Amino acid sequence: MEGELAIRAVMIVMVVALCGAVPTTSPSQQELTKAQDYLSQFFSDVGVSPPNSVWRSSLDSFEDTLRKMQEYFGLEVTGQLDSNTMEVMGRPRCGFTDVSSYSHFEGRPKWGKTVITYRITDYTPDLSQSAVDATLAKALKLYSDVVPLDFKQIHSGTADMMITFRTRDHGDFAPFDGQNGVLAHAFSPGEGHGGDTHFDEDENWTLTSTGANLFLVAAHEFGHALGLAHSQVQTALMYPNYQYVNTEGYKLPDDDRQGVQAIYGIRATSGQPTTKPDPQPTPESDPEPTPDRCSRILMFDxxxxxxxxxxxxxxxxxxxxxxxxxxxxxxxxxxxxxxxxxxxxxxxxxxxxxxxxxxxxxxxxxxxxxxxxxxxxxxxxxxxxxxxxxxxxxxxxxxxxxxxxxxxxxxxxxxxxxxxxxxxxxxxxxxxxxxxxxxxxxxxxxxxxxxxxxxxxxxxxxxxxxxxxxxxxxxxxxxxx
Structure with a gap:
């Protein structure tokens, strides 16, 4: 009985510590669990202890991480799980962590080549294949317009950037969570999965203001695939939360342009097209180079x-x-x-x-x-x-x-x-x-x-x-x- 009273007392202290003076409506256990999951995924390299832990050190970890998140999004830094904080946590967003000391990934990974290949291994049924091809090429052109990189679409073999639409657990230890929530994620430049970009097929992919606009989400994820981390500038393309803007005549915002140019330099104006889709191979075409049967990313025809x-x-x-x-x-x-x-x-x-x-x-x-x-x-x-x-x-x-x-x-x-x-x-x-x-x-x-x-x-x-x-x-x- 004394143990139960002690635990209840600690829980009361926790509510006060989390929310200041005892509020009229305390966060529910479900809201606390969602907050813990969110902070573990996006604001901690090692995870956040549950806020209902009886250990004071765990409570401090949760509060500190919550303050970090509130500061990042420009919210009032209170350490309290208030309605504004929960609203931001509930917005659709990119799946990458927001913990980064720089506007680039640590070590500034980059592509050591000027022509980067990409391949779409599958397509969303929400849009036609030609619409997806054109939209992703348009998103890549945002970057090739400002840095000396060209992007070339291939239709077989392994590309630098492998692009796919998948649901839930799809083999990269970062499962999607269903509609809304995490929309997509991408890997920074490098061997293996480097540059690969995955879209959550449970989303409703569109080219309008409804659903998830494929052009805006793809442009954001391609920024990661080129080496950009998230930005705290709310008008930046690399801001972590999804926000629709008019895509007609859209250009890379200054914050994102400066970030990618810091990695690759500035492109000299040439007037030449910068995305070069290849035509589908014909049956008479020579086969691709001999495939590697022991590649961990081996795909079968x-x-x-x-x-x-x-x-x-x-x-x-x-x-x-x-x-x-x-x-x-x-x-x-x-x-x-x-x-x-x-x-x-x-x-x-x-x-x-x-x-x-x-x-x-x-x-x-x-x-x-x-x-x-x-x-x-x-x-x-x-x-x-x-x-x-x-x-x-x-x-x-x-x-x-x-x-x-x-x-x-x-x-x-x-x-x-x-x-x-x-x-x-x-x-x-x-x-x-x-x-x-x-x-x-x-x-x-x-x-x-x-x-x-x-x-x-x-x-x-x-x-x-x-x-x-x-x-x-x-x-x-x-x-x-």
């Missing part, structure tokens, strides 16, 4: 089983993982199947010993190392509507005799026995296959489980139960240390 062996396709090549486990071999696709330069999606139908390769707007029938006569055929012959010009992924589900075919954020179901698409499709992937996200890059079956890859990660899936079991990195299939 397609995966399928062929006569009990697994084949992983990437940039005009494939790796064969033998079922007898005699190592992994790599070859060019054309060296085995002449006339086929790239595989976008593939699946095996074991009952007829046939493999289907999808390449662009057509598909091939394969048996062993032989292309079957009569191929290639247009996707419309498979049962797709004319607007489908590429299949992203395919996997055959043996116990249903159905093949799932993924295009964008939807999928079709093909009846192998009937030779036709099932009625009622396409369906949204994230609704009908919960746990694998909005899009699929590659899919395959192995030992009774389905594997859905997206970017460098994949989900092991129990299809009968519609349940995600675990998340893996793609390169784990490549026998790497």
């Amino acid at each position: 397609a995966v399928t089983s062929i006569q009990r062996n697994l084949y992983f396709f990437k940039n005009g090549y494939f790796w064969k993982r033998s079922s007898s486990w005699d190592g992994i071999t790599m070859k060019r696709i054309q060296s085995v199947w002449p006339g086929i330069s790239k595989v976008d999606a593939a699946y095996e139908y074991k009952k007829t010993d046939t493999v289907i390769f999808f390449e662009g707007d057509h598909y091939w029938g394969i048996r062993g190392n032989t292309v079957l006569p009569g191929y290639p055929k247009p996707l419309s012959d498979f049962g797709f509507p004319l607007f489908v010009t590429k299949v992203d992924a395919a996997v055959h589900v043996s116990f249903t005799s159905r093949t799932l075919l993924f295009v964008g954020n939807r999928y079709w179901s093909y009846n192998e026995r009937g030779g036709r698409m099932d009625v009622g499709y396409p369906k949204f992937t994230h609704r009908n296959l919960p746990g694998i996200g909005f899009r699929v890059d590659a899919a395959f079956e192995n030992k009774g489980y389905l594997y859905f890859s997206y970017g460098s990660r994949q989900t092991e899936y129990d299809y009968p139960r519609r349940r995600a079991l675990r998340t893996l990195l793609n390169y784990r299939w490549m026998d790497c240390n």
